Amino acid sequence: MVRHYKNKLGGPSTSRRKQRKAYFRAPSNVRRKIMSARLSPELKAKYGVKSMPIHKDDEVQVMRGTYKTREGKVTNVYRKKYQIYIEKISKEKANGATYNIPFNTSNVMITNLKLDKNRKKAIERKAAGRAKLKGQKGPEKFTEETVSQMSTVD
Secondary structure, eight states: OOOOOBOTTSSBOOOHHHHHHHHHTOOHHHHHHHSEEEEOHHHHHHHSOSEEEOOTTOEEEEOSSTTTTOEEEEEEEEGGGTEEEEEEEEEEOTTSOEEEEEEOGGGEEEEEOOOOHHHHHHHHHHHHHHHHHHHOOOOOSOOHHHHHHHHHHO
């Protein structure tokens, strides 16, 4: 069951405690959205979308930490721990066994998307929403008429 914590005005809670509780108790479908990563500038220009939920077989580049600038394909998305694993980025244990390094999605950038039918629809939906917002301009503070009226007020 999803619980939405509200503040007095009905919006999302600003309490750190409640935010953490919502984050760590989030169901899988909410975690999917939380585990979004930004798109590379080329993909951003191509699709008109800033970020997408990370998906197995996406190609990503690490942007922070020891493995900065390393690229690879996502092999596993572990929603329970909010981690992803990237091909070719692993360490060796003392006994010789290798293990994959976990990454947070906030520290990677998607360089190539694995597109399927549902993902294409999601991109189109997001791009349409952004285009609609971009086309709408807020009310301008001063129009030419009001400026001319102001100059005569003195």
